[in-house]
Amino acid sequence: GENVEQHPSTLSVQEGDSAVIKCTYSDSASNYFPWYKQELGKGPQLIIDIRSNVGEKKDQRIAVTLNKTAKHFSLHITETQPEDSAVYFCAASLGYGQNFVFGPGTRLSVLP
Amino acid sequence: GAVVSQHPSRVICKSGTSVKIECRSLDFQATTMFWYRQFPKQSLMLMATSNEGSKATYEQGVEKDKFLINHASLTLSTLTVTSAHPEDSSFYICSVGGSSYNEQFFGPGTRLTVL
Numbered sequence: 001g002e003n004v005e006q007h008p009s010t011l012s013v014q015e016g017d018s019a020v021i022k023c024t025y026s027d028s029a030s031n032y033f034p035w036y037k038q039e040l041g042k043g044p045q046l047i048i049d050i051r052s053n054v055g056e057k058k059d060q061r062i063a064v065t066l067n068k069t070a071k072h073f074s075l076h077i078t079e080t081q082p083e084d085s086a087v088y089f090c091a092a093s094l095g096y097g098q099n100f101v102f103g104p105g106t107r108l109s110v111l112p
Numbered sequence: 113g114a115v116v117s118q119h120p121s122r123v124i125c126k127s128g129t130s131v132k133i134e135c136r137s138l139d140f141q142a143t144t145m146f147w148y149r150q151f152p153k154q155s156l157m158l159m160a161t162s163n164e165g166s167k168a169t170y171e172q173g174v175e176k177d178k179f180l181i182n183h184a185s186l187t188l189s190t191l192t193v194t195s196a197h198p199e200d201s202s203f204y205i206c207s208v209g210g211s212s213y214n215e216q217f218f219g220p221g222t223r224l225t226v227l
Contacts, residue, residue, distance in 0.1 A: 043218035
């Protein structure tokens with residue numbers, strides 16, 4: 001089955017700096033890769049996603065890149081703010097209606 | 113995206129009792145809902161896939177007789193933890209599929225504490 005790895009497990013950056021979180025997946029058939037932000041005691045919130053037919057997607061300060069050949073994808077957050085502090089999870093899925101396999105998560109701390 | 117609610121948000125129960133958690137899709141008719149469990153400082157682990165009008169599909173290692181799932185309508189799925197024990201204490205989160213492709217939108221979660 002699918003296996004998703006995520007690095008780093010913790011990341012501290014200064015406010016205004018960029019943060020990058022990387023994930024790798026094992027199943028080449030996976031075709032949908034979302035990123036979720038989870039604040040303490042809350043459910044995950046979808047922040048950006050990418051499909052296998054796209055190499056990069058950007059939404060304001062957040063971007064995701066996908067390398068299908070290498071089977072890895074990355075989350076990029078620019079101009080980080082303290083409110084970006086949270087746990088971020090990547091996931092991989094085989095398609096519509098299929099379950100997600102989540103990475104272990106990255107705890108991001110943005111220091112003021 | 114879809115708006116998902118869960119009730120209750122927190123529950124504390126005694127060992128041996130049963131607890132029901134509701135997951136509602138407020139603005140989207142969800143034929144499929146997913147139930148996840150999350151232990152402290154860990155990732156989300158899929159427990160089961162809940163299909164409207166049919167039996168749920170459970171992941172390997174999840175006891176279907178202990179975690180009863182009922183998806184009786186397109187907007188409501190329930191998870192009942194039967195004969196709960198302290199090791200069942202966890203954060204339970206449901207999700208529903210989006211209206212296009214395969215996004216999933218998560219509920220706010222239910223914190224279960226079994227004494």
